[in-house]
Amino acid sequence: MNSEGIKAILLDLDNTLIDTAGAGGVAIQKVTELLKTTLDHEHTIAICDRFKHKLHHETFDPAGGRTIDEVRISHWEESFQEVMGGSPSSNPTLASECYYQWKNTRLELLTITPPVLTLLKQLRTSHKLLLLTNGETQTQREKVVALGCQGLFDAVVVGGEHAEEKPARSIFTHCFGLLAVQAHDCVMVGDSLDTDIVGGFKAGVRATVWINNGGVCPPEGSVNPDYTIPSVLDLPEVLAKLK
Numbered sequence: 001m002n003s004e005g006i007k008a009i010l011l012d013l014d015n016t017l018i019d020t021a022g023a024g025g026v027a028i029q030k031v032t033e034l035l036k037t038t039l040d041h042e043h044t045i046a047i048c049d050r051f052k053h054k055l056h057h058e059t060f061d062p063a064g065g066r067t068i069d070e071v072r073i074s075h076w077e078e079s080f081q082e083v084m085g086g087s088p089s090s091n092p093t094l095a096s097e098c099y100y101q102w103k104n105t106r107l108e109l110l111t112i113t114p115p116v117l118t119l120l121k122q123l124r125t126s127h128k129l130l131l132l133t134n135g136e137t138q139t140q141r142e143k144v145v146a147l148g149c150q151g152l153f154d155a156v157v158v159g160g161e162h163a164e165e166k167p168a169r170s171i172f173t174h175c176f177g178l179l180a181v182q183a184h185d186c187v188m189v190g191d192s193l194d195t196d197i198v199g200g201f202k203a204g205v206r207a208t209v210w211i212n213n214g215g216v217c218p219p220e221g222s223v224n225p226d227y228t229i230p231s232v233l234d235l236p237e238v239l240a241k242l243k
Contacts, residue, residue, distance in 0.1 A: 006206060006242050008181045009123060009235075010172075011153075012190030013133035013143065016211050016232055017116055020143075023109035027102045028052065034101055038094075043083055050079035051098075060136050062160070068136045073099045107146045115233055120152045123235075128179045132188075134159035134166050134195055154179060166192075167199030176203075187242070189235060193218060197225045209238055 014020040028048050035044040054075040060068055076095035112120070123129060131153045133140050137160040144150055155178045159165030162174065176183055183204035190196025191211040200208035201223060210225035211232055218224070227238045 005185065006127065006187060006239060007185040008128040008130060008154075008176075008179045008187075010130050010132045010175055010186055010188045010200075010205070011232070012192065012196050012211075013131055013140070014135075015191045015213070016189060016196075017120075017131075017149075018110050018112060018143075018147065020106075020110065023106045024102075026109055027105035030105045031098050031102050034098065035094075046083045047076075047079045050082055051075050051102075054078065060160075062137070068138050069099070069103075072103070075099075107142060110143055110146055112147055112149055112152075117152075119233060119235065124152065124154075128154045128181065130154055130175050130179055131156045132159075132166065132171070132175055132190075133157070136160045166190075166195040167202055169199075169202050172199060172203030172205070187238070189232065193222050193225070198223050207238070207242060209235065 011017060028051075031051075032044050032048055035047065039047070055072070058071070058075070060071055066074075073096050076098045080095060120129065129152065131144070131149070133143075133156075135158065137158055140158045140160065144156060150156055155175070157171065157175055157178070159171060162171050164170045166172075172183070172188075176186065179186075184206050186205045187207045187209055188196055188200030188203070188205045189209040189211065190200075191213065193210060197208045197210050207226040209227045209229060211230070212228050213230055215230065227241075229235065229238060
């Protein structure tokens with residue numbers, strides 16, 4: 001499975017190697033079951049929708065004096081206030097319960113499937129592998145620990161631990177240094193056009209590989225990846241073309 005000139009593969013984590021979106025959906029369902037014991041269906045759905053919106057648009061400043069857990073508990077508190085018009089007075093700890101139900105369920109469900117695990121082990125016999133994931137440090141490191149996947153990679157780089165995340169060139173340069181390779185020795189594989197693919201292009205990698213598992217059309221004016229595949233399991237076919 002070797003590819004001439006390709007020495008290293010940089011891999012995104014969420015929705016590339018693992019189904020974070022799917023796990024998050026089940027986690028939200030678990031929270032709705034918790035809330036339905038005290039709230040009606042309409043309010044329950046509205047509160048969960050508010051949380052998902054806040055999570056999607058979340059910004060986190062590690063120097064802000066609050067942990068990511070505290071920030072996300074506040075997402076639930078604000079969601080209750082916006083939907084119900086005040087805090088859930090009957091159970092003041094309900095926001096915290098919702099958060100940890102969501103967080104723990106999601107972590108428990110995250111997994112590297114056996115086929116993907118086999119692929120990574122095979123790839124590592126012929127390439128250096130680096131996990132490059134954006135996100136807040138605690139959140140992403142907890143995922144890595146839950147997956148037990150650190151040993152599958154030559155290095156794990158979390159964007160939240162650096163001054164800039166993908167698509168900034170600086171974090172890619174850092175990765176190349178860790179692996180002792182040049183940009184043209186590498187391919188970047190990920191599901192995000194805006195971070196993984198744009199970042200790979202800006203960094204000058206040999207090829208970018210977009211994981212388009214939903215079969216969606218790229219937005220007009222977006223970057224064009226060198227290769228598009230529906231699953232990371234199709235990566236060997238791309239590597240074969242790069243020989």
